[in-house]
Amino acid sequence: MRSEFLFTSESVSEGHPDKVSDQISDAIVDLMLAKDPEARVACETMTTTQRVILSGEIRCAPMYDLENEEWAVNGGWAPGAKEEIEQAVRSTVRDIGYEQGGFHWKTLEFENHLHGQSAHIAQGVDAGKDGSNKDEGAGDQGIMFGYASDETPDLMPATLDYSHKILQRMAQDRKSGAAPFLEPDTKSQVTLRYANERPVEATAIVVSTQHAPGYYFHDGEGDAVKYAELRDYVKGVIADVLPAELLTVNTVYHINPTGRFEIGGPDGDAGLTGRKIIVDTYGGAAPHGGGAFSGKDPTKVDRSAAYITRYLAKNVVAAGFARRCTIQIAYAIGVAEPLSIYVDLHGTGNGVSEDQLEKVLPELVRLTPRGIRTHLGLNKPIYRTSAAYGHFGRQADGDLFPWERTDLVDALKAALG
Incomplete structure (x- = not known):
């Protein structure tokens, strides 16, 4: 690094x-x-x-x-x-x-x-409908990645974690009536300066939000008082979300930098399933295999294998074996067992090696499509709440998604200790 x-x-x-x-x-x-x-x-x-x-x-x-x-x-x-x-x-x-x-x-x-x-x-x-003992095969070929980092308590990249949380807070305020000038379509972007692999300063924060009429101000347009209300509100949300030590006199704020943003959502631009896969995963801090998650049942390894690799990487970091961990798994359509498993600790390993983890992890969790769904309990209607503000590093309806649990830590320590 x-x-x-x-x-x-x-x-x-x-x-x-x-x-x-x-x-x-x-x-x-x-x-x-x-x-x-x-x-x-x-x-x-x-x-x-x-x-x-x-x-x-x-x-x-x-x-x-x-x-x-x-x-x-x-x-x-x-x-x-x-x-x-x-x-x-x-x-x-x-x-x-x-x-x-x-x-x-x-x-x-x-x-x-x-x-x-x-x-x-x-x-x-499908598994052995003909009476055979054939295991359920993967729903498609592909490569899936999981990642964890100790930058935040949720073991997520800090830049993405804060970007998500800014928008979640704004949505809560919009729906509660605390910020009635907000409309649903909003984007955020957080730039952090890292020193020795740790975030030390927010250098730039961008928030562009759809708003009620009049709340725009660029090159003298709109109501300056209303724009100041919007800008002060957004800066207040940022101050609540980011650790105080990251916000300095050098932090640059871009709040609705183009001005008016009244027409948004599907009326302003067509939307398609699966076009925000980097927002869904790790914000560019880790590879993505290419497959989207939303709209797919958990037999599709695009979804379930991405969840299990996040689960495994998070447990490796939570166990203290590394500060950062990336895991890749590959599948062939119709074949149950993964073709490969790859672990990268990014030079942050603590007492274990990548090849040890590559051997131990498949022994602790069966990495077939059926094994993944059984271990994580994925055959449940839990997915709509995962489809905004990221699939990783957060709770849904007051509880962690099953792939966010750290219940493998003790088994990892026993196997590698």
Whole structure:
């Protein structure tokens, strides 16, 4: 590592058009997992001005079955299933807070183009339906990464952690009425100066937030008093989120630097599922395998293997074996066991080596798709809340996501001690 450098990460709020799409896709995953824990879902969402479009593949017998003769008249859908899907979409948009002329949960146009899962995919993924002992294969080929760092109590990169928390606080204030001038679409970016691998100063912080009319000021435009209210509010949130020692006289603030930001969300820019994968993971501080998470049931290793590698890396750091840890796993479609596991401690290892961990970790957790889902308990409707403010380093509904637990620490110490 260099002795001193600047590093930046960004986050986007739940009202960002891509995040609206992610949350809708995961609301569909949750809906189907609630009805069938073994459901298969690959749901993509597009959002634009007053419109939401779903597409993708599903298998969920309580909701969709092409072989059910009674449902054939409705295209294979169970009675009321399409209405439930539409309700899940509208409820998600409502909860985010969109009641605008260009995007409103009640009046937006909705299209559902979901259809049945390809039998050719199913034959390689499903476990021994033919009576064999074949284990469930991976839902696709791919490489997945997990990462942990002791920069923050949540063992996340500080730049991303603070970027997320700024936006979470602003969303809470918007919904509670504490900041009624805020609208849902917001972005943040935090630049920190590092010395000896530790963050020592925030050099620049950017927040661009959609706002009520009049709260813009750039080159003399808008109401200066209203803009000052917005700027002071955002700076107050930043001061609450970042440790005081990081904010110095050198910290530069860019609050709505382009001026007016009244039109936002899907009305301002089309949104698609899976376009914010670096925001979802580690803010650029670690590699990403390329696959998105949202809209996919946990048989897809894009999602479940990324969760288990985060879980393993976090437990390595929590156990004190390293200050930073990256783990990679690779899979082939239809093959249960991973093709490889790779550990990098970035020169911060404490009493263990990478090759020791590469041997021990698969002995502690079975890294097949079924083994991962069983160990973490992933066949549950827990995903919509993961789809904004990052999948890692935080709680959901007052409890940690299962991949954020550090319950492997004692077993690691016993195996490596």
